């Protein structure tokens with residue numbers, strides 16, 4: 001049974017002309033930018049191609065712009081939609097929720113890995129915020145460029161009036177309709193580690209070597225690239241495969257762990273196979289890192305977000321090693337590109353898991369509280385004293401709870417987001433809502449319909465929020481997807497049915513549309529049976545973070561809070577390891 005109507009399919013996917021070049025059918029490794037992953041449509045899933053829209057039964061793209069071309073969505077009756085900040089205040093203020101919003105089983109590592117994967121598959125091209133102030137500059141009336149937020153009078157936290165918001169770069173498709181550009185590869189391919197363009201990969205790599213660059217054993221800080229959005233605090237700026245590496249320290253150390261894991265694996269492969277060229281060592285290590293990243297993301301992370309039933313329904317679990325090692329679900333007709341609804345709403349579910357604190361936890365489990373809004377874009381917290389805080393951040397990832405997925409978003413990111421270089425900062429909820437509208441993403445009910453769920457006919461369906469919603473919106477069809485989606489409940493605290501459908505469908509396409517999916521047999525790039533088995537049995541997020549972030553003990557499954565019986569804190573050495581000797585090439589003398 002298909003959640004998404006059979007009619008809904010992907011539209012054409014524009015891309016630059018270079019893609020006319022023929023693909024190398026015998027390529028052993030995926031390209032950095034995803035080009036030629038699909039040999040019939042070389043730009044499927046490629047970086048810098050357009051986000052996907054679903055098609056209706058007549059093959060027309062599904063979107064909702066006020067003028068049908070590119071102006072932000074308005075209400076069904078033609079009025080402006082309700083003020084995004086007012087919605088945020090009335091529905092998503094953490095003070096409206098229960099006093100304790102922590103999840104009982106999910107750790108902060110779920111949140112951080114979620115952000116890392118989000119950044120692996122999604123990066124909207126948005127003109128720089130710092131250089132373009134839509135409240136001040138001469139372009140402020142340009143509706144193609146600006147869509148500022150309006151903070152109402154008497155707002156308790158943000159100053160009334162205009163708050164900057166720049167629209168995503170627009171590209172006209174063949175019908176003259178505004179589309180947006182995804183700068184990341186849509187594949188789950190560790191592009192957060194290696195970059196989504198050959199130029200960035202080159203910057204990250206040590207020339208003539210299999211290693212990624214480091215600076216004092218930390219992420220590299222090459223001159224000439226400045227990803228640091230905070231211009232005030234003097235510091236070195238870390239560079240990784242994605243420019244948002246330092247949004248918060250917990251994300252920063254995810255990048256660091258995978259970066260170090262590449263160098264560890266590459267160094268071992270080099271010792272095992274001294275005759276291999278540097279390039280071979282680099283690419284073989286990259287291939288193993290990507291396989292681990294895919295395995296962990298699909299089998300250990302995603303079930304905690306969309307739940308067991310949706311995992312099974314969309315065929316997202318890898319094949320159980322007891323039933324066989326290889327598995328082939330590849331379908332060359334599938335375009336893995338991320339769809340608009342997943343970009344602007346469904347995959348932003350993680351914003352409700354974020355907590356107000358990014359604490360440091362020492363070896364005796366003493367905690368130093370650090371507020372999230374004090375450490376946005378603060379790589380110095382990770383870098384200082386040669387990285388002495390790194391193990392303390394890692395322990396916090398394992399030991400502190402994520403917040404529940406619900407309609408409450410903490411003040412740290414809802415009132416004080418990115419107060420850089422100085423207050424007032426912004427509201428992540430208002431931004432997400434505004435982002436959905438400016439990209440012409442259809443309202444919540446449309447997505448329910450596409451997911452074969454009953455559209456909501458009355459505000460009453462939303463329980464205690466019906467009144468607030470009915471005072472804000474004219475019609476249930478006007479409700480923004482981010483708002484409606486997070487108001488849905490799931491008994492196991494996964495995302496609700498609409499986001500399960502959208503994320504399940506998206507991750508299915510990313511898996512089935514990936515020619516290089518790690519489980520595939522009989523290809524020039526396939527692992528051996530023994531190698532794949534070793535990856536499947538031993539790839540663990542706990543092992544990767546434990547061995548690379550300077551801690552000695554860790555919970556067996558870091559995505560879950562430590563627990564005496566089944567998720568004890570154990571020495572890292574007791575966690576299983578991938579057997580890299582399986583990559584030792586048997587030289588034959590013929």
Ligand code: HEM
Nearest residue numbers: 111114115118122123124248343347348350351354431435
């Ligand atoms: C740790 C705190 C986090 C902060 C401070 C943060 C902040 C932001 C900001 C400022 C944006 C841009 C909003 C816009 O203008 O469109 C954004 C986008 C986004 N966030 Fe987060 N976020 C956090 C965690 C997460 C998590 C945990 C997830 C998912 C599990 C997530 C998923 C996304 C996605 C998918 C986007 C859209 C990205 C794009 O358009 O390129 N974020 N976030």
Ligand SMILES: [Ca+2]
Nearest residue numbers: 120185187191
């Ligand atoms: Ca990617």
